Amino acid sequence: MHDFCFTIPYGLVLIGGGVFGYFKKGSTASLAGGAGIGLLLTLAGYISLKAFEKKKNSYPALILETVCAALLTWVMGQRYLHTFKIMPAGVVAGISVVMTGFYVYKIATGGNHIPAKTK
Template sequence: MHDFCFTIPYGLILVCGGIIGYFKKGSLASLGGGLGTGFLLILAGYLSLQAFHKRKNSYFALILETVCAAVLTWVMGQRYMQTSKIMPAGVVAGISVVMTGFYLYKIASGGNHFPSKAE
């Protein structure tokens, strides 16, 4: 599976979560964090998709995705440990740790693999 297949939906989930957090609790931190990391991940997914269309890998996008997911794992994991609230800290930390592992696997395996051209 290609990184952009998961990165773009992951970014959209974060954007939606930030917006929901703002409207439910009036949290500007939730809005800023959700929009900031979400749009950064969507951008990285888009860059990776564009590189894939050219049959190349975007290691910049992979590293950006990994850093975002690792930072979210750390920050939301700490917040979950302090508050024990499943929503949103536990869920975001859980998703982010899985995505961090996925991105590290993609880096270790050489990025996206391209299907051979059938003639």
């Protein structure tokens, strides 16, 4: 599986969560954090997709995805440990730890595997 297959939906979920938090609670921190990181991840996923279409790997995008997911794991994990609220801290921390592991795996295995040309 390629990183952009999960990164773009992950980013969109974060954007949606940030916007939802803003409209439901008026939380500008939710809007800035969720939508900001979500936009960054969606952009990184798009860059990775475009590189894949050119039959190349985009390691800068993969590293950015890893850093964002690890940062969200840390921040939302800390928030969960202080509040024990499943939504949104526990869910975002859980998804982010899985995504961080996926990105580390992709880095360790050489990024997106480019299919060989068929004759």
